Amino acid sequence: DTEVTQTPKHLVMGMTNKKSLKCEQHMGHRAMYWYKQKAKKPPELMFVYSYEKLSINESVPSRFSPECPNSSLLNLHLHALQPEDSALYLCASSQGLAVTYEQYFGPGTRLTVT
């Protein structure tokens, strides 16, 4: 199984809502990532978890709160978002943090903030 799954596929939320994005992998990978991708732009790294600990936070605003409850799951909690946060949110995983490991991406969650 080389699949990374993400739910929901689409999410529309108001600026006062609280919602969560979920990512799951069963490949035994120990590194997991969140990326944000705006239309017609490349993905931008947000967070990296390694062995369920936050390894990299790319100066992401605190209205985005990641959580890694176990080695297979990665959540992104959203609160008080702005319309400019509307984007495709991609999750990825890899065996580890070394440069030799390929990252496997999920299909993404399309987020619209109204």
Place this chain on the structure above:
Amino acid sequence: SQQGEEDPQALSIQEGENATMNCSYKTSINNLQWYRQNSGRGLVHLILIRSNEREKHSGRLRVTLDTSKKSSSLLITASRAADTASYFCATQKETSGSRLTFGEGTQLTVNP
């Protein structure tokens, strides 16, 4: 910050033709990877070429890497309509761990 640039930004060809996309980067790297993204979907890993390699093949894909020029190219031969997608190069540096730095991407359209 994104260090890669890709050209062309958009490429439109007929089925059966070859498609060539180029990627340039600014700093020394450990490897360079190419990804494909169908409209609004996740990225699919195509090929990885290490800094000590010059050329790599995978099926209809051929990737070259010139570290002296800090550039790479992706050639898709005998293109198909199903190859229509955005293609991104991404680099990794030893000092940055697993962090991928993506280029701006090339939108390829293959017309039947």
